[in-house]
Amino acid sequence: MGKKHKDGKKNKSKKKDQTEYTLADLSPALTQAARSMRTVLSRNLLESGLYAGQDGVILLLAETDGMTAGGLAQKLGVKAPTMTRTIGRMEAQGFLERKPDAEDARLTKVYLTELGRGSVKAIEMAASACDRTATLDFSEKEVRNLVRLLKAIDNNLQAEAVPFEEPDEI
Incomplete structure (x- = not known):
């Protein structure tokens, strides 16, 4: 039976995962979460005829049309x-x-077609549905913190190649 607050009402909070995690759990958990996110997003995009990775190309060209393949x-x-x-x-x-x-005939640039421009909305809707599923039962504050932390991880990893070091023994 659930615990009761001072006011006599039952505590309806969901059971939280009480597992103790360590730094060693980060890479596997983050990698698996990213795979699961990509799988669900890919499944959501199939209806529009897009495959994994193609959404990023379209969204990037929607921002800056006329990029080279190397730039993309x-x-x-x-x-x-x-x-x-x-x-x-x-x-x-x-x-x-x-x-x-x-301006430079040696370069070939890539542009969205009407179909490509029309698929932006489908990509945004598929991503939004995936985001909602991934953050089910998260508060707005938890989502903001998660995004902030993921961006910090990405910035740390982008800043420099992290040299491998043996962990200190305790």
């Missing part, structure tokens, strides 16, 4: 050959088109 690859943190294959596939699907740069 750098911004999205993937290798150039991977981006070239992704662009080719998305071009075949009708989301993107490649055009020579007007």
Whole structure:
């Protein structure tokens, strides 16, 4: 039976995970959460004809249309050959088109098509549904703290390659 407050009403708080976690649990937990998030987002995007990773390309081009494949690859943190294959596939699907740069004909730039621009709303809706599922039962404050902490982790990892060090023995 649930504990009662001073006012005699039952405490309806959900049972919290009482597991003690350590720093060693961080990488596996974060990696698994990211995989699960990507899986759900990919499933949500299938209806619009998009595959994993393509949403990032479309959202980036929606902000800055007319980027090179190398620029896209750098911004999205993937290798150039991977981006070239992704662009080719998305071009075949009708989301993107490649055009020579007007100022430097040696460069080819990537642009969204009407279909690509039209898919932005579907991507935003799929991401929003995934976010709601991922943060079910989280308060707004917990979501803000989670995002702040994840951004801090990303900034720490982006700042420099962290050298491997043996943990100090206690």
